Amino acid sequence: xxxxxxxxxxxxxxxxxxxxxxxxxxxxxxxxxxxxxxxxxxxxxxxxxxxxxxxxxxxxxxxxxxxxxxxxxxxxxxxxxxxxxxxxxxxxxxxxxxxxxxxxxxxxxxxxxxxxxxxxxxxxxxxxxxxxxxxxxxxxxxxxxxxxxxxxxxxxxxxxxxxxxxxxxxxxxxxxxxxxxxxxxxxxxxxxxxxxxxxxxxxxxxxxxxxxxxxxxxxxxxxxxxxxxxxxxxxxxxxxxxxxxxxxxxxxxxxxxxxxxxxxxxxxxxxxxxxxxxxxxxxxxxxxxxxxxxxxxxxxxxxxxxxxxxxxxxxxxxxxxxxxxxxxxxxxxxxxxxxxxxxxxxxxxxxxxxxxxxxxxxxxxxxxxxxxxxxxxxxxxxxxxxxxxxxxxxxxxxxxxxxxxxxxxxxxxxxxxxxxxxxxxxxxxxxxxxxxxxxxxxxxxxxxxxxxxxxxxxxxxxxxxxxxxxxxxxxxxxxxxxxxxxxxxxxxxxxxxxxxxxxxxxxxxxxxxxxxxxxxxxxxxxxxxxxxxxxxxxxxxxxxxxxxxxxxxxxxxxxxxxxxxxxxxxxxxxxxxxxxxxxxxxxxxxxxxxxxxxxxxxxxxxxxxxxx
Numbered sequence: 001x002x003x004x005x006x007x008x009x010x011x012x013x014x015x016x017x018x019x020x021x022x023x024x025x026x027x028x029x030x031x032x033x034x035x036x037x038x039x040x041x042x043x044x045x046x047x048x049x050x051x052x053x054x055x056x057x058x059x060x061x062x063x064x065x066x067x068x069x070x071x072x073x074x075x076x077x078x079x080x081x082x083x084x085x086x087x088x089x090x091x092x093x094x095x096x097x098x099x100x101x102x103x104x105x106x107x108x109x110x111x112x113x114x115x116x117x118x119x120x121x122x123x124x125x126x127x128x129x130x131x132x133x134x135x136x137x138x139x140x141x142x143x144x145x146x147x148x149x150x151x152x153x154x155x156x157x158x159x160x161x162x163x164x165x166x167x168x169x170x171x172x173x174x175x176x177x178x179x180x181x182x183x184x185x186x187x188x189x190x191x192x193x194x195x196x197x198x199x200x201x202x203x204x205x206x207x208x209x210x211x212x213x214x215x216x217x218x219x220x221x222x223x224x225x226x227x228x229x230x231x232x233x234x235x236x237x238x239x240x241x242x243x244x245x246x247x248x249x250x251x252x253x254x255x256x257x258x259x260x261x262x263x264x265x266x267x268x269x270x271x272x273x274x275x276x277x278x279x280x281x282x283x284x285x286x287x288x289x290x291x292x293x294x295x296x297x298x299x300x301x302x303x304x305x306x307x308x309x310x311x312x313x314x315x316x317x318x319x320x321x322x323x324x325x326x327x328x329x330x331x332x333x334x335x336x337x338x339x340x341x342x343x344x345x346x347x348x349x350x351x352x353x354x355x356x357x358x359x360x361x362x363x364x365x366x367x368x369x370x371x372x373x374x375x376x377x378x379x380x381x382x383x384x385x386x387x388x389x390x391x392x393x394x395x396x397x398x399x400x401x402x403x404x405x406x407x408x409x410x411x412x413x414x415x416x417x418x419x420x421x422x423x424x425x426x427x428x429x430x431x432x433x434x435x436x437x438x439x440x441x442x443x444x445x446x447x448x449x450x451x452x453x454x455x456x457x458x459x460x461x462x463x464x465x466x467x468x469x470x471x472x473x474x475x476x477x478x479x480x481x482x483x484x485x486x487x488x489x490x491x492x493x494x495x496x497x498x499x500x501x502x503x504x505x506x507x508x509x510x511x512x513x514x515x516x517x518x519x520x521x522x523x524x525x526x527x528x529x530x531x532x533x534x535x536x537x538x539x540x541x542x543x544x545x546x547x548x549x550x551x552x553x554x555x556x557x558x559x560x561x562x563x564x565x566x567x568x569x570x571x572x573x574x575x576x577x578x579x580x581x582x583x584x585x586x587x588x589x590x591x592x593x594x595x596x597x598x599x600x601x602x603x604x605x606x607x608x609x610x611x612x
Contacts, residue, residue: 011041011285014597018289021594022296029554030292037288044146045086046277048269049169051152051197052179053190057209059083060242061179062151064262065269066143067249070136071151072116081131082169083115083151087144088137098132105132112136142266145274170196171403175203175273181210182217182239186227194233200400203273204235207265212241238265282601289598293591295554299561300591304584336416336548343409344541351402351533358394359526362387366518375507376514377444384442387518395529402533406540413544417551442521 009017015038022030052058059071062085070085093115097106115134133150143149152169170176176197180190197204208224211217221239228235240261248257257263366387373379 009597009600011282011601012038014289014594014601015041015285017597018292018594021590022292025296025299027296027557029550029557030295033288033550033554034292037285041281041285044277044281045148046146046174046274047148047150047172048175048177048273049150049152049173049201050177050179051193053187056179056181057242058179059151060246061177061207061209061240062149064240064242064245064249064260065149065266066138066140068138068140070138082133082153084133084135085143085149085151086135086137087140087147089139090137091139092135092137094135094137095131096133096135142269145270146277147269147274170200170400173201174277175205175269176201178204178206178235179209180206180224182208182214182220183210185220185223191227191231194228194235195231196397196400198233198235200404203276204233205268205272206235206237208237208239209242211239211261212243236268238268240265286598286601290595293595293598297588297591300584300588304581304588336413336552337545339416340409340413340541340544340548343412344537347402347405347409348534348537350405351398351537352530354401355394355398355530355533356526358398359391359522362390362394363519363522365390366522367515370511370514370518376510380444380514383514384444387442387521391522391525395525398529398533402536406537410540410544413548417548440521440524443517 015034019031019034019038022034050058050062059073062071062083063069063073066085071083091112093110093112095108095110097108115136150169150173178190178194178197180186186194194204194206206224206228208217208221214220217239221237225237228237238261241259244256244260245262247253248260248262366383369383369386370376373383376383
């Protein structure tokens with residue numbers, strides 16, 4: 001009886017084979033590179049942001065995808081804190097508050113029954129508790145492959161400050177699902193968000209929800225597809241009903257499940273999102289394994305070539321020149337170091353200028369608005385909300401642009417090392433910025449008392465002075481007393497003018513205080529976000545510097561060992577050369593076997609597969 005075919009090895013097993021193959025060569029640098037690659041494969045988390053405007057059915061969609069009520073849903077309650085749903089052996093809820101630079105985040109476990117009190121707007125208005133997100137672990141097969149679903153607050157309308165935070169989270173996502181219900185076609189904010197998402201996220205899809213509630217859902221879907229095509233966004237659109245899906249889950253109704261549209265969406269998530277992440281992980285493993293084994297094999301081939309005395313001289317000369325190039329690559333004067341340092345300096349200046357320019361424009365618009373509205377205390381809630389929304393949007397746009405520029409800089413640095421630059425890049429994923437949490441809210445201007453008594457007193461004071469001045473003029477015109485028709489009329493006019501002037505003074509004072517409050521708020525945001533941007537760019541610079549320095553050191557050491565092996569081979573006797581040659585060929589065959597396993601992780605081209 002034959003044993004079943006175990007099938008091709010997994011990426012982690014290929015890395016283990018490579019670690020075993022290089023163990024004898026005493027290369028801790030290459031060993032660490034493979035262990036890092038293995039840890040990256042085993043982690044395997046794929047983050048999918050579920051975004052959309054207020055009350056579009058995001059939480060119900062997540063529940064439908066998972067097949068469990070992991071996100072609270074109510075008709076009159078909105079999500080206020082992002083909820084990260086991932087796989088776990090048992091149901092668990094953890095509140096997470098991000099700490100300052102260099103500090104670990106605070107994590108608090110709470111009962112699952114208390115989840116709504118922390119993530120919903122009704123139980124936690126404005127996220128007064130300051131939690132950055134909530135993690136929910138649940139044992140579900142769809143999540144077992146490393147899938148993480150993030151239920152985000154709304155991105156439009158009155159909650160667009162949450163939308164700016166969601167936009168900041170785009171660079172950390174592997175995929176984005178934009179959720180919009182079938183009541184209307186895409187709005188301008190939704191299309192703007194899609195454009196941002198498509199520019200920084202590798203996979204974007206659209207989901208049209210509540211198709212069971214709106215008979216015109218098919219027409220709305222066609223209109224949405226037209227908007228996507230007109231904008232040049234290549235995103236698939238899925239029509240789903242979370243209500244039918246939930247009914248199918250509760251009653252094991254296969255017909256309702258098929259009608260809900262969820263099978264196609266789940267298949268997309270598994271094939272396109274998880275499948276794409278798996279392909280990227282496999283390519284990374286293949287690149288690391290081939291690069292490491294190639295460096296070891298290069299040293300062995302150099303020693304093997306040196307067994308021939310005629311070829312040894314030319315080989316040693318070539319290795320010496322290559323080692324000199326590797327040494328120059330590692331030095332601070334190397335071109336990649338100059339590219340990195342100059343690029344980060346330019347990036348710092350550009351990002352700072354972009355942030356200040358955006359904030360200055362918001363300050364100018366705020367002052368124009370205050371000059372037009374009159375008394376700011378009457379519209380302070382709307383005005384302060386608008387300023388906070390615009391500032392949050394500007395900070396998010398600045399963060400996304402900084403992330404795009406940092407990735408472009410990483411590609412430019414990688415070009416100095418290899419044409420296969422994508423495989424040389426470290427993971428440059430930044431968590432969303434929390435800088436706005438450190439900024440105090442805008443203070444409302446002090447409302448100076450302007451009651452009926454104040455108005456009467458101001459009018460009386462102005463009227464008395466008018467009546468006194470013009471009453472005296474009346475005595476020169478023939479009136480017998482100070483209290484005469486001319487004085488009374490002038491007193492009434494002066495009383496009204498005094499009341500009007502005092503009202504203008506108070507309104508002007510409030511406007512100036514409101515302008516100062518808006519400027520202080522914008523300045524505080526500029527300071528905090530600017531500091532956060534500089535810290536992030538310094539982190540990017542250190543990560544890139546350390547990553548590419550390690551690449552240069554590995555290359556230099558491999559070339560040095562190749563040179564030493566060739567020099568040793570030249571000095572060996574004929575019998576020693578023959579024995580060593582057999583050893584080298586066996587070791588090269590072992591390394592080639594590992595390389596074949598690594599290449600098998602990638603799918604073969606279609607023509608090659610058909611031919612075989």
